[in-house]
Amino acid sequence: MPTKIAVLGAGSWGTVLANLLTENGHDVYLWSHSPEQVATMKQTHKNEHYLGAEFTLHDALHVTADLGQALDQATVILFVVPTNAIRSVAEQVKPILQAHRGRGEQPIIVHAAKGLERGSELRISQVLADVLPSDLIQGIVVISGPSHAEDVATHDITTLTAASEDLPLAKKVQQLFMNDYFRLYTNTDVIGVEIGAALKNVIAIGAGALHGLGYGDNTKAALMTRGLAEISRVGVKLGAEPLTFIGLSGVGDLIVTCTSVHSRNWRAGNALGQGEKLSDVLKNMGMVVEGVSTTKVAHHMARELGVDMPITDAIYQVLYENAPIRAVITDLMQRSGKPEFDFDNASLQKH
Numbered sequence: 001m002p003t004k005i006a007v008l009g010a011g012s013w014g015t016v017l018a019n020l021l022t023e024n025g026h027d028v029y030l031w032s033h034s035p036e037q038v039a040t041m042k043q044t045h046k047n048e049h050y051l052g053a054e055f056t057l058h059d060a061l062h063v064t065a066d067l068g069q070a071l072d073q074a075t076v077i078l079f080v081v082p083t084n085a086i087r088s089v090a091e092q093v094k095p096i097l098q099a100h101r102g103r104g105e106q107p108i109i110v111h112a113a114k115g116l117e118r119g120s121e122l123r124i125s126q127v128l129a130d131v132l133p134s135d136l137i138q139g140i141v142v143i144s145g146p147s148h149a150e151d152v153a154t155h156d157i158t159t160l161t162a163a164s165e166d167l168p169l170a171k172k173v174q175q176l177f178m179n180d181y182f183r184l185y186t187n188t189d190v191i192g193v194e195i196g197a198a199l200k201n202v203i204a205i206g207a208g209a210l211h212g213l214g215y216g217d218n219t220k221a222a223l224m225t226r227g228l229a230e231i232s233r234v235g236v237k238l239g240a241e242p243l244t245f246i247g248l249s250g251v252g253d254l255i256v257t258c259t260s261v262h263s264r265n266w267r268a269g270n271a272l273g274q275g276e277k278l279s280d281v282l283k284n285m286g287m288v289v290e291g292v293s294t295t296k297v298a299h300h301m302a303r304e305l306g307v308d309m310p311i312t313d314a315i316y317q318v319l320y321e322n323a324p325i326r327a328v329i330t331d332l333m334q335r336s337g338k339p340e341f342d343f344d345n346a347s348l349q350k351h
């Protein structure tokens with residue numbers, strides 16, 4: 001029995017996930033807020049701006065700019081817009097779900113975005129829970145892991161995590177997405193999965209910058225390892241399970257984002273390392289670079305929580321205070337010597 005799924009956001013990731021779910025036999029409606037983009041996709045069967053000319057939309061995939069049509073009788077709603085658009089899209093979804101309430105429908109809400117909301121510092125599942133009351137929905141599941149849209153588009157073998165506090169719901173979502181090239185594992189640590197997903201983008205900007213400046217493999221490994229240390233530190237302080245950070249949405253996503261030319265965060269960092277201005281880099285990218293906004297949120301969050309995040313702070317200085325990259329690297333290296341692990345520090349323990 002096919003499941004009706006509404007995919008909200010027709011950028012690179014939303015389009016590829018909608019295609020995959022259609023391949024898996026589901027009845028999928030891909031919603032874009034742009035009627036012009038929908039008209040072009042219907043005419044060409046492509047989403048060329050985001051995925052190039054090679055990628056073709058599945059014949060059975062419905063594309064629409066009508067949110068009501070996408071949501072009508074959908075049992076799953078997948079949010080794949082950038083973090084800072086999640087709230088406004090959820091606010092458009094809410095009255096439609098309220099109108100459907102009489103039919104007794106309660107869709108599963110899934111999201112695939114990676115960031116922290118500017119201003120509120122909320123994780124994405126928290127933003128969704130803030131807007132969509134629990135009597136309107138079955139629950140919220142996050143899907144996350146090392147997964148560039150460009151590689152999934154060519155059926156490269158890919159593994160993700162489906163995370164929810166409600167394990168049966170995570171298992172349902174796992175089954176919807178699984179196929180011979182896309183494998184999901186479940187996890188109940190939503191905090192760890194969302195924090196790992198958001199903060200790896202910050203470190204990927206740093207990895208790109210090191211590449212742009214000509215640093216070698218030792219330096220990149222140092223950045224990724226110490227980057228993971230600070231991601232884990234803040235995550236555990238927020239209540240995450242430490243093990244999640246050695247999983248797919250921790251080290252897994254950190255590796256792919258810090259090493260792939262597909263990563264918009266890595267590419268932005270690389271361009272900065274080569275001396276381009278941030279405003280030009282973002283203008284030329286034409287796609288979301290989540291790590292730029294997340295760096296600001298994480299920098300403030302670290303201060304509020306009293307967690308040491310020296311790499312994130314250094315990237316903040318480069319992005320928001322115009323600090324020269326080589327100077328912040330020198331400052332990082334000149335900090336006093338420290339133990340690799342502070343085993344006695346309570347902030348490394350969950351409780």
Ligand SMILES: NC(=O)C1=CN([C@@H]2O[C@H](COP(=O)(O)OP(=O)(O)OC[C@H]3O[C@@H](n4cnc5c(N)ncnc54)[C@H](OP(=O)(O)O)[C@@H]3O)[C@@H](O)[C@H]2O)C=CC1
Nearest residue numbers: 010011012013014033080081082085113114148149287288
């Ligand atoms: N690309 C990838 O490989 C992966 C991305 N992700 C995450 O998925 C999320 C989406 O990323 P991705 O698809 O790559 O982003 P893109 O930049 O490729 O596309 C973003 C899409 O969201 C739309 N959009 C932007 N603002 C709004 C809004 N206010 N209302 C409705 N639609 C809006 C854009 O429309 P328009 O064209 O009009 O601007 C565009 O269709 C991000 O959080 C990203 O980190 C996660 C895993 C992999």
Ligand SMILES: O=C(CO)COP(=O)(O)O
Nearest residue numbers: 145146147148263264265
């Ligand atoms: O999250 C991603 C891969 O897992 C995509 O990363 P970018 O947003 O840097 O392209």
